[in-house]
Amino acid sequence: MVDVCFTPDEVVANELQGRIAVVVDVLRATSTIVEALANGAKSVFPVPSIEAAVRLAQNMGRDQVLLCGERRGLPIDGFDLGNSPREYTPERVAGRSLIMTTTNGTPALLSTTNARETLVASFLNLSAVVARAAESGLPVTVVGAGKERRFSLDDAVCAGAIVRGLCGERHAAGEGLPDTAHAAMLLAEARSGDLKSLFEGTAAGRQLIDAGLGEDLEFCAQVDRHDVVPRFHNGQITL
Amino acid sequence: MVDVCFTPDEVVANELQGRIAVVVDVLRATSTIVEALANGAKSVFPVPSIEAAVRLAQNMGRDQVLLCGERRGLPIDGFDLGNSPREYTPERVAGRSLIMTTTNGTPALLSTTNARETLVASFLNLSAVVARAAESGLPVTVVGAGKERRFSLDDAVCAGAIVRGLCGERHAAGEGLPDTAHAAMLLAEARSGDLKSLFEGTAAGRQLIDAGLGEDLEFCAQVDRHDVVPRFHNGQITL
Numbered sequence: 001m002v003d004v005c006f007t008p009d010e011v012v013a014n015e016l017q018g019r020i021a022v023v024v025d026v027l028r029a030t031s032t033i034v035e036a037l038a039n040g041a042k043s044v045f046p047v048p049s050i051e052a053a054v055r056l057a058q059n060m061g062r063d064q065v066l067l068c069g070e071r072r073g074l075p076i077d078g079f080d081l082g083n084s085p086r087e088y089t090p091e092r093v094a095g096r097s098l099i100m101t102t103t104n105g106t107p108a109l110l111s112t113t114n115a116r117e118t119l120v121a122s123f124l125n126l127s128a129v130v131a132r133a134a135e136s137g138l139p140v141t142v143v144g145a146g147k148e149r150r151f152s153l154d155d156a157v158c159a160g161a162i163v164r165g166l167c168g169e170r171h172a173a174g175e176g177l178p179d180t181a182h183a184a185m186l187l188a189e190a191r192s193g194d195l196k197s198l199f200e201g202t203a204a205g206r207q208l209i210d211a212g213l214g215e216d217l218e219f220c221a222q223v224d225r226h227d228v229v230p231r232f233h234n235g236q237i238t239l
Numbered sequence: 240m241v242d243v244c245f246t247p248d249e250v251v252a253n254e255l256q257g258r259i260a261v262v263v264d265v266l267r268a269t270s271t272i273v274e275a276l277a278n279g280a281k282s283v284f285p286v287p288s289i290e291a292a293v294r295l296a297q298n299m300g301r302d303q304v305l306l307c308g309e310r311r312g313l314p315i316d317g318f319d320l321g322n323s324p325r326e327y328t329p330e331r332v333a334g335r336s337l338i339m340t341t342t343n344g345t346p347a348l349l350s351t352t353n354a355r356e357t358l359v360a361s362f363l364n365l366s367a368v369v370a371r372a373a374e375s376g377l378p379v380t381v382v383g384a385g386k387e388r389r390f391s392l393d394d395a396v397c398a399g400a401i402v403r404g405l406c407g408e409r410h411a412a413g414e415g416l417p418d419t420a421h422a423a424m425l426l427a428e429a430r431s432g433d434l435k436s437l438f439e440g441t442a443a444g445r446q447l448i449d450a451g452l453g454e455d456l457e458f459c460a461q462v463d464r465h466d467v468v469p470r471f472h473n474g475q476i477t478l
Contacts, residue, residue, distance in 0.1 A: 006390060009248070151245060153418040179392035179442050183426055190425045203418050 001139050002166050004159045004180040007146035008111035020138045021115035022129060022162060023232070024122065025145030026154040027204040028083050029105020031122040031220040032068075035085035037239050038125075038226040040094030044068075044237040046106040050076060053101045060097065069101040073211045076101075084216050085124075104152075108145035109232055115141070120230035120237055123158055123195060123223045130165030132229045140166060142184070153187070153202045157195075160188025195221035240378050241405050243398045243419040246385035247350035259377045260354035261368060261401060262471070263361065264384030265393040266443040267322050268344020270361040270459040271307075274324035276478050277364075277465040279333030283307075283476040285345040289315060292340045299336065308340040312450045315340075323455050324363075343391075347384035348471055354380070359469035359476055362397055362434060362462045369404030371468045379405060381423070392426070392441045396434075399427025434460035 003019075005011050011021075024030055033044050047053045050071070057065050067079040075082030081092065083102050100106060112118045116138060121129040133140050142162050144155030163185045167177070177185070191198045199205035199217040208216050230237045242258075244250050250260075263269055272283050286292045289310070296304050306318040314321030320331065322341050339345060351357045355377060360368040372379050381401050383394030402424045406416070416424070430437045438444035438456040447455050469476045 006245075010389065147418070150249065151419045151422065153422050156418075156422060175440055177440075179386070179395075180390045182440065183390065183392050183395060183422070186426055186429045187422055190429060201414055201416075201421065 002163050002181050003139070003141045003178050004163065004184045005141060005143045006151045006156055006180060007149055008108045008143060009149055011111045011143055013114040016112055016115035016141055018138065019115055020133050020136055020140045021112035021118045022121045022133060022140060022142045023105070023108050023112060023118060023145065024142060024155045024158045024162070025102070025105035025108060026122055026158045026220055027199060027202070027208060028085060028216055028220055029100070029102040029145065030120050031124050032083055032085040032088060033100070033120050033230055033237055034122050034124045034226055034228060036088040036093050036098060037230050037237070038228045039088055039090040041088070042095055042097050042238070044098045044100050044230070045235060046109045046232070046237065047099060047101050048106060048110060050101055053099045056099050065097045065099050066093065068098050071103060073207050073213065084213060085219050086215065104145040104147055108143055112143060112232070118232040120232060121158065121162060123161070123221060124225045125228055126158070126161055127165070127224045128227045128229050130162055133162070134166055147204050152204055154199055154204055156184050157187050157191050157198060160184030160186070161192050164188055195223070241402050241420050242378070242380045242417050243402065243423045244380060244382045245390045245395055245419060246388055247347045247382060248388055250350045250382055252353040255351055255354040255380055257377065258354055259372050259375055259379045260351035260357045261360045261372060261379060261381045262344070262347050262351060262357060262384065263381060263394045263397045263401070264341070264344035264347055265361055265397045265459055266438060266441070266447060267324060267455055267459055268339070268341040268384065269359050270363050271322055271324040271327060272339070272359050272469055272476055273361050273363045273465055273467060275327040275332050275337060276469050276476070277467045278327055278329040280327070281334055281336050281477070283337045283339050283469070284474060285348045285471070285476065286338060286340050287345060287349060289340055292338045295338050304336045304338050305332065307337050310342060312446050312452065323452060324458055325454065343384040343386055347382055351382055351471070357471040359471060360397065360401060362400070362460060363464045364467055365397070365400055366404070366463045367466045367468050369401055373405055386443050391443055393438055393443055395423050396427050396430050396437060399423030399425070400431050403427055434462070
């Protein structure tokens with residue numbers, strides 16, 4: 001059975017036991033993580049705060065890592081990279097360990113520690129994640145990062161695309177699905193045709209446009225750009 | 240600007256200041272309240288617990304009131320009426336004061352005390368509520384009751400129908416709407432055509448069918464059965 005949590009607040013820890021958690025923060029943390037690992041980054045350590053990021057960097061050796069992330073969508077003072085996937089080129093990240101803190105995506109990842117396995121999903125690696133989750137045979141919960149603890153339409157549409165990929169025609173009418181998964185599927189049917197235009201109308205997308213980062217919308221709208229499935233395990237995300 | 244909260248947990252009290260709150264619990268509390276008041280009930284007092292209901296009944300005079308509500312969808316021992324709108328006939332409720340406690344609907348109502356005004360909505364009085372909210376000129380927040388603190392598709396579709404009624408063509412593409420309101424509108428466009436069939440697939444609807452209360456689905460699917468707008472003020476709901 002596929003379930004969807006639109007925000008991390010909806011994840012009651014023990015509901016994930018024995019399940020695959022698939023974390024989605026389309027704009028932009030999970031898109032960025034997928035891009036970074038596909039471009040050769042060794043691993044990504046998601047941490048809850050700037051302080052935790054700086055502390056971990058000191059422990060690992062400041063010059064051994066890249067400090068990455070955002071607050072209010074913007075790069076953090078003293079950090080090496082922001083949260084735009086366009087920054088995470090092979091030249092910048094290949095072979096490197098990344099420490100990342102973002103407003104919505106990292107809390108979502110950290111909410112899934114009770115799951116049997118946590119996968120990192122975005123439109124950039126949609127089909128690869130669906131295939132991996134389906135292969136596992138385990139029940140799946142898609143966890144949307146949301147935006148400041150609220151429902152985010154971009155994440156919901158991506159969650160719905162994953163539900164459709166996993167359920168196919170069986171649940172075409174939403175039959176037997178939890179209400180969230182059914183709704184996500186309907187939203188994906190309505191709006192996954194033109195993702196860039198969808199993003200231009202969402203709160204997360206508008207914030208990026210206002211911050212001069214509108215090019216990230218088109219980047220994150222690329223479906224199946226990469227055939228990779230990042231996995232979050234023991235505090236780090238790797239392929 | 241129209242906003243939607245899919246669950247009462249999403250209502251941060253001060254966000255409702257100066258706004259009209261429109262509370263929706265399609266299956267079944269707000270449908271039942273609309274039916275009761277349209278059939279001549281004097282007022283409905285929503286209370287958070289069975290204990291609070293019994294205490295208020297004692298204070299008001301047990302034979303002066305009807306005790307109403309449900310737990311797990313079923314009537315409560317010692318109460319006069321359950322939560323099926325079909326029970327709230329003119330013969331039973333005309334001229335009576337009702338004290339009501341339900342699992343999802345009454346907490347949703349009680350979450351809106353900071354709003355300028357709280358209206359009670361369901362499909363039974365959809366157009367009347369839209370007209371009243373539009374007339375007010377105030378910003379509107381639709382609050383879905385959800386189901387045990389989770390997203391409920393029946394409430395979301397009703398919320399979307401209210402958003403469509405308020406925004407009309409202006410927001411046909413969801414432009415400028417918060418993500419929740421935009422999503423609710425898309426869900427209403429997808430599924431408000433055959434409400435009974437929608438309800439048969441939702442968690443709330445399935446629970447009612449399993450409890451032998453499937454006829455409530457068809458009842459609650461009647462659009463604009465009544466031209467009334469219940470208003471929640473000073474602890475009681477009246478027309």
